[in-house]
Amino acid sequence: xxxxxxxxxxxxxxxxxxxxxxxxxxxxxxxxxxxxxxxxxxxxxxxxxxxxxxxxxxxxxxxxxxxxxxxxxxxxxxxxxxxxxxxxxxxxxxxxxxxx
Amino acid sequence: xxxxxxxxxxxxxxxxxxxxxxxxxxxxxxxxxxxxxxxxxxxxxxxxxxxxxxxxxxxxxxxxxxxxxxxxxxxxxxxxxxxxxxxxxxxxxxxxxxxxxxxxxxxxxxxxxxxxxxxxxxxxxxxxxxxxxxxxxxxxxxxxxxxxxxxxxxxxxxxxxxxxxxxxxxxxxxxxxxx
Numbered sequence: 699x700x701x702x703x704x705x706x707x708x709x710x711x712x713x714x715x716x717x718x719x720x721x722x723x724x725x726x727x728x729x730x731x732x733x734x735x736x737x738x739x740x741x742x743x744x745x746x747x748x749x750x751x752x753x754x755x756x757x758x759x760x761x762x763x764x765x766x767x768x769x770x771x772x773x774x775x776x777x778x779x780x781x782x783x784x785x786x787x788x789x790x791x792x793x794x795x796x797x798x
Numbered sequence: 799x800x801x802x803x804x805x806x807x808x809x810x811x812x813x814x815x816x817x818x819x820x821x822x823x824x825x826x827x828x829x830x831x832x833x834x835x836x837x838x839x840x841x842x843x844x845x846x847x848x849x850x851x852x853x854x855x856x857x858x859x860x861x862x863x864x865x866x867x868x869x870x871x872x873x874x875x876x877x878x879x880x881x882x883x884x885x886x887x888x889x890x891x892x893x894x895x896x897x898x899x900x901x902x903x904x905x906x907x908x909x910x911x912x913x914x915x916x917x918x919x920x921x922x923x924x925x926x927x928x929x930x931x932x933x934x935x936x937x938x939x940x941x942x943x944x945x946x947x948x949x950x951x952x953x954x955x956x957x958x959x960x961x962x963x964x965x966x967x968x969x970x971x972x973x974x975x976x977x
Binding site (some may be wrong): 699700701702703704705706707708710711712714715716717718719721722723724725727728730731732734735738741742745748749750752754756757758760761762764765766767768769770771772773775776777778779780782783786788789791 | 800803804807811814816818819821822827830831834837838841844845847848849851852853857858860862864865868869872873875876880881882883884886887890891894895897898902906907909910916917918919920922923929930933934937938941945948949951952953954955956957958959961962
């Protein structure tokens with residue numbers, strides 16, 4: 699038996715790592731990966747709560763989060779490719795103008 | 799009392815945290831991507847411990863498989879190199895890391911202190927994937943259909959965004975001269 703709080707702490711650590719990466723990383727792809735890390739942390743707490751309360755709907759929510767993450771990854775990486783094509787850089791500090 | 803469940807939880811959790819920290823430390827995006835794959839695989843193990851076989855399989859197939867392949871593909875396509883440290887990122891490191899440490903310690907303290915003694919047994923989730931499928935096609939039918947539309951829109955958006963823009967008429971003569 700593992701206390702529910704352990705799962706919540708692990709999910710909190712993963713989420714905090716994701717936020718930190720979002721803040722300190724300068725490569726746009728790595729920033730995107732940090733967002734995926736945050737989504738994973740949230741998914742873990744969804745499943746842990748579902749197991750704790752014996753409610754199956756938590757797994758359905760994880761399913762929807764994954765679908766949205768997949769759609770987000772596809773569109774986001776296409777945007778990254780478009781940005782790289784016009785700016786020829788992946789550094790977010792150099793992508794600071796709306797118009798070229 | 800230390801049970802097998804707790805040992806497995808701690809082992810998978812250690813891999814998760816190590817991978818997440820490694821993602822932050824590494825400078826090259828491909829190393830970050832590989833450590834993120836390790837995090838996702840270890841999380842699939844955690845889901846199996848909770849009894850969520852369906853989610854664990856999805857985690858491996860969709861996250862560690864499809865999404866991370868997309869990431870690695872883009873990293874290699876754009877030939878992404880080592881990221882450089884800038885003035886902004888130094889400030890972010892200076893304030894971001896202590897802030898997140900304080901925040902996560904605070905959250906951990908509150909959760910550990912006030913969440914009661916609720917425990918999760920190994921394989922606690924009821925119902926095989928069949929039950930999830932039933933729920934998905936009865937109670938959650940409308941959201942499920944909406945996600946299919948979302949995926950369709952995402953596919954079209956990705957194709958439109960990533961396709962090469964047609965060369966404008968003003969540029970065309972110049973290219974001819976270059977040829």
